[in-house]
Amino acid sequence: MDLLRSQTAKTILLLGSLSGAFILFTGAVGMIAAFHEREVVDRFISLGQLLLIIAPFVTGYYAAGKLRALGEDSPVLLIGGITIGIMTAAPSVILLLFNSDEFRFLLDLTLRLIPFAAASIFAWRLHRAGSETQMAIAVWLVVAVLVGIVTFSFALIFEIKGDLRSVLVNINREWVDVVTFDNRKDLARGIGAFSLISVVAGFAGSILYLMPNLPRRALIYGLGVTVLVGAFGETVRLILQENIDRDTLKEIFRRDTLRQNAALALFIISTVAGFLWAMFGRQARESFHSINVSQRRSLNIIGLVIFVVFMLALPWLIGRTLSDVAVTIGIFVLMGLGLNIAIGLAGLLDLGYVTNYAVGAYILAVLTSIGPLGLFKGTFTFWMVIPLALLAAMFAGFIFAVPVLRMRGDYLAIATLGFGEIIGKLAISDWLKPLIGGAQGVQAIPKPILLGAELKNPEQLYYIVLVASLVCLFVSIRLNNSRTGRQWMAIREDEDVATAMGIDTARAKLLAFTLSAATGGVAGAIFAAKVGTVFPNSFTVFISINVLSLIIVGGIASNPGIVVGAIVLIGMPELLREFSEFRFLLYGALLILMMIKRPQGLIPSKIVTHEVRTGVKPKLAGAE
Amino acid sequence: MALLEVSEIHTYYGNIHALKGVSFEVDSGEIIALIGANGAGKTTTLRTISGLMEPREGAVIYEGEDISSTRADLLVAKGISMVPEGRGVFAKLTVEENLDMGAYVRRDGDIKDDLKNAYSLFPRLEERKKQFAGTLSGGEQQMLAIARALMSKPRLLLLDEPSMGLAPVLVDGVFETVQRIASEGVTILLVEQNAHMALQIADRGYVLQSGEVAISDTAANLQQNETVQKTYLGID
Numbered sequence: 001m002d003l004l005r006s007q008t009a010k011t012i013l014l015l016g017s018l019s020g021a022f023i024l025f026t027g028a029v030g031m032i033a034a035f036h037e038r039e040v041v042d043r044f045i046s047l048g049q050l051l052l053i054i055a056p057f058v059t060g061y062y063a064a065g066k067l068r069a070l071g072e073d074s075p076v077l078l079i080g081g082i083t084i085g086i087m088t089a090a091p092s093v094i095l096l097l098f099n100s101d102e103f104r105f106l107l108d109l110t111l112r113l114i115p116f117a118a119a120s121i122f123a124w125r126l127h128r129a130g131s132e133t134q135m136a137i138a139v140w141l142v143v144a145v146l147v148g149i150v151t152f153s154f155a156l157i158f159e160i161k162g163d164l165r166s167v168l169v170n171i172n173r174e175w176v177d178v179v180t181f182d183n184r185k186d187l188a189r190g191i192g193a194f195s196l197i198s199v200v201a202g203f204a205g206s207i208l209y210l211m212p213n214l215p216r217r218a219l220i221y222g223l224g225v226t227v228l229v230g231a232f233g234e235t236v237r238l239i240l241q242e243n244i245d246r247d248t249l250k251e252i253f254r255r256d257t258l259r260q261n262a263a264l265a266l267f268i269i270s271t272v273a274g275f276l277w278a279m280f281g282r283q284a285r286e287s288f289h290s291i292n293v294s295q296r297r298s299l300n301i302i303g304l305v306i307f308v309v310f311m312l313a314l315p316w317l318i319g320r321t322l323s324d325v326a327v328t329i330g331i332f333v334l335m336g337l338g339l340n341i342a343i344g345l346a347g348l349l350d351l352g353y354v355t356n357y358a359v360g361a362y363i364l365a366v367l368t369s370i371g372p373l374g375l376f377k378g379t380f381t382f383w384m385v386i387p388l389a390l391l392a393a394m395f396a397g398f399i400f401a402v403p404v405l406r407m408r409g410d411y412l413a414i415a416t417l418g419f420g421e422i423i424g425k426l427a428i429s430d431w432l433k434p435l436i437g438g439a440q441g442v443q444a445i446p447k448p449i450l451l452g453a454e455l456k457n458p459e460q461l462y463y464i465v466l467v468a469s470l471v472c473l474f475v476s477i478r479l480n481n482s483r484t485g486r487q488w489m490a491i492r493e494d495e496d497v498a499t500a501m502g503i504d505t506a507r508a509k510l511l512a513f514t515l516s517a518a519t520g521g522v523a524g525a526i527f528a529a530k531v532g533t534v535f536p537n538s539f540t541v542f543i544s545i546n547v548l549s550l551i552i553v554g555g556i557a558s559n560p561g562i563v564v565g566a567i568v569l570i571g572m573p574e575l576l577r578e579f580s581e582f583r584f585l586l587y588g589a590l591l592i593l594m595m596i597k598r599p600q601g602l603i604p605s606k607i608v609t610h611e612v613r614t615g616v617k618p619k620l621a622g623a624e
Numbered sequence: 625m626a627l628l629e630v631s632e633i634h635t636y637y638g639n640i641h642a643l644k645g646v647s648f649e650v651d652s653g654e655i656i657a658l659i660g661a662n663g664a665g666k667t668t669t670l671r672t673i674s675g676l677m678e679p680r681e682g683a684v685i686y687e688g689e690d691i692s693s694t695r696a697d698l699l700v701a702k703g704i705s706m707v708p709e710g711r712g713v714f715a716k717l718t719v720e721e722n723l724d725m726g727a728y729v730r731r732d733g734d735i736k737d738d739l740k741n742a743y744s745l746f747p748r749l750e751e752r753k754k755q756f757a758g759t760l761s762g763g764e765q766q767m768l769a770i771a772r773a774l775m776s777k778p779r780l781l782l783l784d785e786p787s788m789g790l791a792p793v794l795v796d797g798v799f800e801t802v803q804r805i806a807s808e809g810v811t812i813l814l815v816e817q818n819a820h821m822a823l824q825i826a827d828r829g830y831v832l833q834s835g836e837v838a839i840s841d842t843a844a845n846l847q848q849n850e851t852v853q854k855t856y857l858g859i860d
């Protein structure tokens with residue numbers, strides 16, 4: 001009993017249960033089965049199986065660190081790793097048993113026992129706490145009946161339907177296949193394999209922690225690179241196919257999957273590279289810091305030149321499919337930079353950003369379309385309409401800002417959320433149908449034409465997005481360091497004091513909303529030209545949420561952060577199609593994780609870092 | 625002509641009648657103390673003068689002009705500057721950025737001299753100019769708030785309880801500073817609960833009670849006034 005109460009045992013049990021819950025949950029929502037579709041290493045391991053291994057491995061590693069901090073010895077750390085391995089597999093194993101024909105009775109038994117067990121625990125605790133026997137018995141009865149009703153209904157459902165799937169739809173054959181490592185027929189073997197692998201992974205995690213620094217870092221690096229390249233095999237292959245010849249490519253990939261030999265080679269190479277970096281990286285950094293200022297400046301310039309050349313050459317390096325993804329990312333970077341003016345600079349929580357995106361898209365659609373809904377049938381070109389889309393979005397931003405000027409914080413957020421919904425409803429309405437086509441939307445939007453050439457491929461559209469983003473980035477940086485930027489900063493901090501400084505807060509807020517809307521309009525127009533059609537259901541609240549999330553994940557008020565946020569939140573689901581099915585689940589998990597571990601975002605701005613470090617509460621416009 | 629004339633103002637928070645006909649005058653170059661208990665309406669009076677609130681009745685006359693319904697941000701440009709209750713420094717900006725923000729309304733560009741001025745008035749701020757304002761001590765934040773208010777080159781400075789929450793040693797410093805600022809020709813309307821100190825540096829004073837002016841006299845007389853002594857100076 002004492003052992004169980006020790007901090008050490010608590011740590012292990014808590015982390016083990018978390019890891020087990022994670023595997024159970026991802027299985028029950030169908031994620032494991034979905035990820036199984038993607039092989040990480042050819043005929044060796046799938047992404048779904050990798051999930052089963054990574055959870056105990058990472059938890060084992062993490063737990064070892066915690067246990068060491070508690071002052072425990074190495075054997076305890078290893079036992080911790082093994083225990084975590086067991087606990088990771090346990091919940092899913094139980095579910096496997098419940099789901100099998102032979103052990104179905106276990107489920108029945110458990111369901112029948114639960115009410116008694118729950119009631120007994122309650123009653124016992126009451127009794128221990130000193131209440132009278134009659135009281136404890138009464139509570140026992142009440143709890144037993146209540147819990148009994150619930151579990152009995154469950155049991156009934158299972159009995160009628162005959163299996164777990166009626167309640168847990170994803171606990172199906174595919175799931176069983178993955179967790180038993182393809183031993184569905186022989187359950188004992190499957191459970192054995194699953195448990196063994198889980199235990200070994202947990203153990204390996206704690207061993208990794210116990211390794212000396214150098215090999216540990218090298219291994220982490222090697223494993224990380226191999227897993228990432230394997231998981232994003234399709235992406236990597238698409239990039240390689242632009243740059244190396246076919247036969248070599250075939251040696252490395254079988255369709256989209258890394259071959260076993262290639263994976264092994266990659267692992268060895270990246271481990272060695274990681275080892276070298278761990279040995280000499282610090283030296284390299286130190287020598288960089290020790291060189292004099294002018295040398296460092298020239299190095300910085302070289303870096304910048306390389307970066308610019310890279311950005312310009314990107315479409316050639318990555319090919320068509322990935323260029324398409326890059327354009328989508330770029331569109332969201334544009335919106336992120338725009339929304340950041342309202343949220344990051346002025347502290348105005350705008351949840352209706354999709355409005356501006358829709359306005360830009362529809363303006364371009366209606367003015368340039370050569371279909372039946374086109375107003376001018378080709379008289380207006382993309383280039384003429386881009387400024388109009390920008391102005392129209394600014395106008396929309398302005399109009400919607402006027403009524404919410406006096407609102408602060410949460411109220412502002414709710415009002416803007418409402419406006420976003422209104423736009424969606426208007427787009428699909430019968431009222432505007434003659435103009436923008438209702439649910440059918442506007443079709444036949446021509447591609448931009450530059451110097452007589454039609455920019456119809458994503459590789460070409462990429463440059464439009466790139467230029468637009470750079471312009472926007474430039475403006476955004478200039479704004480931040482301007483008188484206007486300081487106005488916003490003051491309003492974000494304290495609206496009343498800002499007024500006392502002589503700032504016209506109403507005007508400053510209008511300006512923030514209006515400018516913020518501008519890039520949304522441009523993004524919408526580019527989107528419309530890229531897709532060639534505009535439908536109302538492209539403009540839902542999820543666009544606003546996507547943009548907001550990428551700002552938060554990247555780092556509020558941080559321009560590089562927005563780019564990284566867009567790559568992670570927009571690019572990843574596009575590249576890993578298995579992800580996109582669980583996009584919002586992952587967003588939620590990621591946002592919660594960020595709020596706990598890194599509230600300032602991946603690449604934080606200076607001010608927000610300060611907020612987080614000093615505990616000065618981040619505050620949105622005068623939220624009281 | 626008085627620099628500021630407050631005449632019979634009634635100010636409301638919704639239905640709450642906070643000021644019930646407050647009148648007083650501030651002449652150029654004076655230090656005027658506005659004293660009163662918690663909730664008497666001192667802050668509300670300052671908010672009404674500075675344009676953050678509008679009186680429902682009555683008028684605020686500044687340099688002969690009725691400013692009762694002029695927006696707060698415009699009044700800063702006209703030379704009325706306020707140090708709000710609880711200081712209100714921008715915690716996430718550096719000391720120098722805070723001072724810059726104080727000069728926001730000025731379009732004459734060159735604020736270097738004024739920065740130098742502020743730093744000579746408050747040498748501690750110069751030592752900490754790159755530090756985030758939120759990391760300053762209470763006394764330093766108060767100095768910063770005052771220095772920031774001066775950056776807009778006000779003719780009338782409204783101070784709302786500058787000694788609130790400061791250690792007694794620091795309080796003396798704050799009042800000395802106020803006197804120094806006044807000696808440079810800035811007119812000061814000083815709101816205080818610390819009546820003792822306020823009346824020592826003020827020329828005249830008004831006692832506010834439940835939204836009305838109860839007593840008005842020279843500071844010296846107020847210090848001798850029996851009611852004032854009993855209620856606000858803690859002398860029996």
Ligand SMILES: Nc1ncnc2c1ncn2[C@@H]1O[C@H](COP(=O)(O)OP(=O)(O)O)[C@@H](O)[C@H]1O
Pocket residue numbers: 637640642660661662663664665666667668669
């Ligand atoms: N925001 C507000 N809403 C409603 N009533 C307020 C508000 N602020 C102050 N009051 C009321 O107005 C009166 C005067 O308050 P205030 O001017 O802050 O007093 P003082 O500054 O002298 O302590 C008080 O009765 C107070 O309760």
Ligand SMILES: [Mg+2]
Pocket residue numbers: 666667668709
């Ligand atoms: Mg007050």
